[in-house]
Amino acid sequence: MKIEVMRKENVIQVGDRSIGPSHSSFIVAEVGINHNGDMALARESIAAAAEAGADSVKFQNYRTEDFVSDRALMFEYTSRGEKVVEPQYDMFKRCELDRDQLAMLKEEADRHGLDFHSTPTSVEGIRDLQAIGCSLLKNGSDYLTHLDLIGSMGETGMATVLSTGMATLGEIDDAVRAFRETGNEQLILLHCTSSYPTPPEEVNLARLPVLGDVFDVPVGLSDHTAGTTAATGAAYMGGCWIEKHFTLDRNLPGPDHWFSMDPDELRTLVAKVREAEKMVGSACIGPTKSEAFGRRDFRLSCVAVDDLPAGHVLAPEDITFRRPGTGVAPAQASLLVGRKLSSAAPRGHVFTVDDFE
Structure with a gap:
């Protein structure tokens, strides 16, 4: 927005x-x-x-x-x-x-x-x-x-x-x-x-x-x-x-x-x-063109704390936050809790919506 x-x-x-x-x-x-x-x-x-x-x-x-x-x-x-x-x-x-x-x-x-x-x-x-x-x-x-x-x-x-x-x-x-x-x-x-x-x-x-x-x-x-x-x-x-x-x-x-x-x-x-x-510049509030790279490289994503098997139901303790910002944002972490992994996720894996059934 x-x-x-x-x-x-x-x-x-x-x-x-x-x-x-x-x-x-x-x-x-x-x-x-x-x-x-x-x-x-x-x-x-x-x-x-x-x-x-x-x-x-x-x-x-x-x-x-x-x-x-x-x-x-x-x-x-x-x-x-x-x-x-x-x-x-x-x-x-x-x-x-x-x-x-x-x-x-x-x-x-x-x-x-x-x-x-x-x-x-x-x-x-x-x-x-x-x-x-x-x-x-x-x-x-x-x-x-x-x-x-x-x-x-x-x-x-x-x-x-x-x-x-x-x-x-x-x-x-x-x-x-x-x-x-x-x-x-x-x-x-x-x-x-x-x-x-x-x-x-x-x-x-x-x-x-x-x-x-x-x-x-x-x-x-x-x-x-x-x-x-x-x-x-x-x-x-x-x-x-x-x-x-x-x-x-x-x-x-x-x-x-x-x-x-x-x-x-x-x-x-x-x-x-x-x-x-x-x-x-502009009074429009939002990321600039150059900041788009920063959002990708420097923002945080939800990532796997440990190796997780396919079918695992995500719990809060399975999630930590790391760079890059290419996955689900920390602000949306609660939406991942209770979701079932469709495939195995190794430690440090950046979660995206495609990882869940």
Whole structure:
């Protein structure tokens, strides 16, 4: 007998990929603003992500004025090992992508067999992504409480990913409701800790299945940790989507390169996640193919304690238990007691049902 726990399977379709339980994790290389406004660098990043085994590349198609109006607001970040302080407006403005650039990058991703998606900050940005043929939208953690924008994403009918960094459960619930009120159910939630890099004690992978159960959606991880441990752990915890900041070189200038994953590390992450998926396997309880040999060679059978003549009626003291497991199992020994042997059984003989009249 095999026992399998049956649960509702939520699956989101993105292009030709199915995202959800029982499907391989969707691994996203988040280029973000690591292209530094350089389209050649952006295209090279896409090619490197594809070569490393990613399923998708993600960019950001914001307009700086959507979220920064005070040009006196400063931002401090690490670049090439040094602290840099500059106006937020200037930093973001030089990395903006217009519709033509987005189309160029999507074409490059298509050429490499990658999904292309981006994080818009306005209805205009959503329309840009629709216009170039994206099949997916992403809402960043900083925009989780922008319910009007989330509603606009839902109204497109497109699959949408909501990242939940910094959020309370109530804020996540509000965002999910705003999306679902549009009638769109194509939703994925990402657990995220908006800390760069995230310390291990704040990763909280245990939240993944909770998000999935509470909101009845596929879940994943937007990973800001150093290394591959969290991403691999997310695969074990049922993460269907794994997103990691990606750069060609952590020594490039810019705010996000230093904590991003380079191509060699992404290749390692992909390999570890795929190995983890194999280890998670099936929830069906029963012997695996390799265990079938173990059941034969290492399990016990009922065997004869001494030489027994034909016609002998088996008593409890005639039976002991030895390898291999090719005969009657010890759990069935009582069923042999009182049965008559059809032929002689030498000492150590493995009893089968064919030995009895």
